[in-house]
Amino acid sequence: MADDQTVVRTGFVNLLSTQDDIEIVGEAADGEQAVALAAARRPDVALLDIRMPKMDGIQAARTILQESNGATKALMLTTFDLDQYVFDALAAGASGFLLKDATFPELLHAVRVVAGGDAMLAPGVTRRLIAEYAGRRPGGSLATSPPALEQLTSRELEVLLLIARGLSNAEIAKRLTITDHTVKTHINRLFTKLELRDRAQAVIVAYELGLVAPGPPRNRGCGVGPT
Template identity: 75%
Template sequence: MTGMTGVIRTLVADDQAVVRTGFVNLLNTQDDIEVVTEAEDGAQAVALAAEHRPDLVLLDIRMPHLNGIDAAREILAASGGATRALMLTTFGLDEYVYEALAAGASGFLLKDCTFPELLHAVRVVAAGNALLAPEITQRLVAEFARQRSAVPPARDIEGLTAREAEVLVLIAQGLSNAEIAGRLTITDHTVKTHINRLFTKMELRDRAQAVILAYEMGLVRPSPTA
């Protein structure tokens, strides 16, 4: 989902100037990533995203005027799927991670991440995939899914085969395609086929939405230590 030049055009939004500048400077050292604009709050991020139409927006969850979740929701809706959102979070503190996934964010990045982790996250999300590192997203989703009030699910899994439901559970547990293949003793190609059918049947955009669905359907239970 990069631009025609193959460069990932990125918007960075964080109200902390030092953090924002650090991310911008690091990203701009890469030939395949270009920070086209930066914002100091969510409202500015929405306006600049409309103007620059970036491939990816890197948004702090907690910003003044408009938080990162609401900014992501507006940016993604306006882009018609052309822009992806990667959220910046402080592990164990942000209470809205689940809501960010539901708003369409494709993953999370810790503010104290390493340079390689930052580059990996940007490239994974820009390529149209979800960043679901078990040590970050799975625990956060589990924690805040437990806090959500119980509501009847909008979808059921009766249309899924037993194997497709099994794959859904493993996705929610943070396993990669290769790990799922090893767990189920099937080929990577077969895993991809199951995932494609699962996503089509349940109208899922990516693995982030699959995680949400698995928790909402009760297929995966948050662990007491999550």
């Protein structure tokens, strides 16, 4: 758990420590400490404030992910006045982000989802922010530019669009009148073809390539859950 604000850090640590399935293995007050702790303790999840002294959370996340070969997942903490950093955090490899004023159930859900290897995209925030900032970014901001969309089947393209619009697997299955298993198969295939890591990158790619136009957010997260 890394945050330069002691009250915030202590509050999150105390809440998470109440859970039998969650263990706090270290606390850091800046990005450099977070990187050192992650290297020493190898946590499943690094919960990182975006703006910290010495090294910001984005660089810390990038370093932690590289040094752990992805074994440690990064979950970013943000506030509305730091919106411009969200796209950079996701592009750096973070599995998602959470608002600092999140409720206790939201905090627990986020940590567990990210620990399970899925993307956690905070309700009411992610889709709007990516819509706003992705269109302003130059091409190639992802570590690997995706291959041509022509590789996708028409159904896979439909699934990609629905992911970008914030639908869950169950909602996609209902919309397309297919099974959840079939949805997972389409998602796995399109991830492989576009060289994507998770749903967070899928949303970014959809906006970067102009597949989805910026618009008002849905009152939900962007497809939290397993692929």
